Amino acid sequence: MSNLTQRFITGFIGVAIVLSAILYSQLSSLLLITFISSMSLFEFYKLTKNDNIQPHIALGIATGVIIFLPLMFGSFMPNINLLPLIFILPYLVFIRELYTKSEKPFTNIAYTIVGNIYISAPMFMFFLISFHGSGEEYKPMNLLGYFFILWANDIGGYTAGRIWGKHKMFERISPKKTWEGFVGSGICAIGIAFAVAQYCTAFTLTQWLVIASIIFITGVLGDLVESMFKRSLVIKDSGSLLPGHGGFLDRFDALFISAPFVFFYLSL
Numbered sequence: 001m002s003n004l005t006q007r008f009i010t011g012f013i014g015v016a017i018v019l020s021a022i023l024y025s026q027l028s029s030l031l032l033i034t035f036i037s038s039m040s041l042f043e044f045y046k047l048t049k050n051d052n053i054q055p056h057i058a059l060g061i062a063t064g065v066i067i068f069l070p071l072m073f074g075s076f077m078p079n080i081n082l083l084p085l086i087f088i089l090p091y092l093v094f095i096r097e098l099y100t101k102s103e104k105p106f107t108n109i110a111y112t113i114v115g116n117i118y119i120s121a122p123m124f125m126f127f128l129i130s131f132h133g134s135g136e137e138y139k140p141m142n143l144l145g146y147f148f149i150l151w152a153n154d155i156g157g158y159t160a161g162r163i164w165g166k167h168k169m170f171e172r173i174s175p176k177k178t179w180e181g182f183v184g185s186g187i188c189a190i191g192i193a194f195a196v197a198q199y200c201t202a203f204t205l206t207q208w209l210v211i212a213s214i215i216f217i218t219g220v221l222g223d224l225v226e227s228m229f230k231r232s233l234v235i236k237d238s239g240s241l242l243p244g245h246g247g248f249l250d251r252f253d254a255l256f257i258s259a260p261f262v263f264f265y266l267s268l
Contacts, residue, residue, distance in 0.1 A: 017032070022143050027072065033123055034072070036252060040256075041115050043247045043248055045111070053104065056097070063086070063089040067116075122256045123259070127143075144200065145196040145200035149192050149196060150189075150215055150219060153185045156186075157220065161184065174224055186217075189216040192212070193208045211262050215254070219257070222254040222258055226256075
């Protein structure tokens with residue numbers, strides 16, 4: 001089976017799962033995003049071991065999951081305050097490192113916490129975008145609109161880069177990235193934003209165009225950031241769990257950098 005065929009099949013199944021989970025309910029959407037966050041975090045920690053770093057995988061993933069628990073169980077356990085766990089778990093990493101006898105204790109600590117900053121926090125902010133707009137109820141179309149723009153951004157960049165790509169954009173980090181692909185990403189993202197605005201009405205057309213512009217620029221930068229991370233470890237793909245796409249880090253790298261900026265814009 002060719003790589004392109006694998007990429008198409010994996011993409012089709014992935015899109016079906018994402019659409020179903022987001023549309024079914026707030027809880028299924030939250031579980032999906034928590035799963036993506038945890039798998040991406042696991043890949044991040046696993047890759048750092050190639051550089052003789054020993055992050056605290058269990059504590060790091062636990063911290064990443066705890067962030068989502070107040071929203072996940074708040075309506076079922078309203079009298080239980082889970083917020084203190086979010087603040088205390090990172091400090092347990094420092095204490096745990098005392099017993100590892102590692103030669104690079106603070107490097108291990110740093111990578112553990114950076115994983116949460118790079119992956120868990122952005123995924124949490126992405127989910128919170130579903131509550132923006134009029135009213136405070138869960139709005140699945142906010143997340144779907146975001147994903148449609150993100151996918152268009154990726155497809156546009158990939159297609160334009162393959163067909164017209166000649167001028168290297170950031171050859172030191174990603175030799176395949178071209179300015180032609182960058183322009184293709186922007187055209188597709190902005191174009192899909194017009195269509196998204198017709199069906200995802202929690203935001204105005206102007207807001208969707210701004211969101212698309214943010215996703216377009218920071219999404220490409222997010223891809224470069226992940227390429228920089230992989231290049232520093234001398235690896236090609238973050239994993240092989242998604243045939244044709246690599247790993248979860250490869251698939252959602254644009255989301256990790258774009259979500260905080262979109263969340264910040266909407267919060268203003």
